[in-house]
Amino acid sequence: MRILIQFFLSMLATYGFTIYFKLPKKVRLVTSALSGFIWIIYELLFDLSENYIVSFLISSFLIGIFSETFAIHFKKPATVFTLPCLIPLVPGAGMYYIMYYFIESNYILMREQVIKTTLTTSALALGIVLSQGLVRIIREVIKSMKDKKR
Structure with a gap:
């Protein structure tokens, strides 16, 4: 039941963010469903591994793969799908706690939170970059195979 509510x-x-970003109406529901699915994947990965960096990396990698696939299918840029799907994963609470610990002059906890938030955002970015790189390599391989047949 918890997973369904989180989804x-x-x-x-x-x-809400698809409305704010003014995405085309025909991709709003698909993007939102993808985001819910990715969040569940993140939660399951975190429950299994208890490693938030790996969970974020794999989740963002899947966002990139699905975004590139949906971009081809819906004939829209991949960022239309990527950016809104990252919204639930962005470590906003981490940024809040960095500022909170800074104001409270608790520099030890602030430093730990800075490291955790930096690693989290780096994992998100790396997952997107790796997935898009993989998709481009696959496209080039397919293109070269088609060219050889001609």
Whole structure:
């Protein structure tokens, strides 16, 4: 039941951002559903591994793969799908706690939170970059195979 609630909350949050970003109406629901699905994947990966960096890396990698696939299918840029799907994963709480610990002059906890937030955002970025690189390599291989047949 918890997973289903998280799925719908993630979907709802992402749908709000699709409206804010003025995405085309025909991709809003798909993007929101993808975001909910990715959030569930993140939660399951974190429950299994208890490693947030790996969970974020794999989740963002999947966002990149699905975004590139949906971009081809819907004939839209991949960023239309990528950016809204990252919304639930962005470590906003981490940024809040960095500022909170800074104001409270608790520099030890602030430093730990800076490291955790930096690693999290780096994992998100790396996952997107790796997935898009992989998709481009696959496209080039397919293109060269088609050229050889001609």
